[in-house]
Each structure stands twice: as C-alpha cells, then as structure tokens.
Amino acid sequence: GQQVMQIPQYQHVQEGEDFTTYCNSSTTLSNIQWYKQRPGGHPVFLIQLVKSGEVKKQKRLTFQFGEAKKNSSLHITATQTTDVGTYFCAASPAGFGNEKLTFGTGTRLTIIP
C-alpha cells in the first residue's frame, strides 16, 4: 500500500533559524495536505497542494509540491516559539477511489529560545 515518509523525525532549532520538513511518497499523489499538531492537541489543517510544482505561502511558511507529485516540503523561515509542534503531511493516491488520507510519520519541531 501507499507509504508516506517524512524526514527528519525530529528537529531542534534555535529561535530565528529556518526549518524544513520533507515528505516522500512511494506512489503518485492526487494531492498533499499539511497539518500541524501542537503538543497535547489535535491535528489542524494548514494547506492543500494539488498541482504539479505548486508553491504556496502562508506568512513565514512555504509549501511545495514536487513536479512528479510524489514529494512535498514545508519550509518555515525565522522560526518562533509558536511554531513548536509536529508537522504532518497527508496524501491521497492518484486515480479512482482515492479515499484514504494517509498521514506521514511527522516531524516534531522544538524551538530553543
């Protein structure tokens, strides 16, 4: 079945440094979504990417979808303490019956003040 891997699993950065997490799928994707889960909280939707090569920005966050629609990245510029949490990508396979939203393994970001 479809597997979605994320790297790194953990990332510790100094406040103000940049952060990037990568998501890779073994199959071509219909779309990719990104979620953030704060410590003790539930996943919250951040964004969805649909088109090959798509790039979207939300303030300090930049999301990219690969040309082959098999990988994606989330980049945070100048991290702040409010960015702490686990970032998950979630993907649906391309093709008919793309019902299942498979979550990546997640990247846990901690910020050193």
Add this chain to the structure above:
Amino acid sequence: DSGVTQTPKHLITATGQRVTLRCSPRSGDLSVYWYQQSLDQGLQFLIQYYNGEERAKGNILERFSAQQFPDLHSELNLSSLELGDSALYFCASSVAPHGNTEAFFGQGTRLTVV
C-alpha cells in the same frame, strides 16, 4: 474549535474489556475518518465512512469495528482490549468522501488500558 466532537475525552479500562468511542462530525460533513495515535507516533488510519457506508479501510484490527449512523455520528468499538491498544483515538470529518478535502479533527479520546 473544529466542530468535531469526540466523547469521552479520557477512558481507562482493563484488558479484555470493550469500549465504544463516539464522534459527531462537523455540521454538513458526511465523511468520518478514525485514526489511532500511539505515544509519540504518527496517525494510523483505521477506517472511513461516508454517509453511512464504509469507504476505506486501513490497518484496523479485527477486534475493532466501526459504524456511521443515519444522523452521521460514528462509533468506534474496541473489544478484547490489550495493553498495546492504549493510544489517542482521533475522529476527523470532511465534506467529501475522498481524501482530497480538508479534514477537521476532534480533540481525541485518550484510551488507557491497564
């Protein structure tokens, strides 16, 4: 507040027992997903329902079952519980049956099996 309600928030039970977790989706959402999140782990997809029908199945154990009722709320039944079933169980809902629409998550039910 995501609009998705899960009850109970916490549940402590003994091995071998059976429990039922309940989820009320966001108003207007027809699709319900169940996920299991073990300590410091990712989200494991269990099962999805759309408008009362099962649409997709993940690595759900045979001891687990779920259903979606006519009023669209869903229940996840876990039986013959084992210590390893201790986890956070999330329900999520979305408008469409397929996985390319935003999913809204509930606060989760933390199950502890002792």
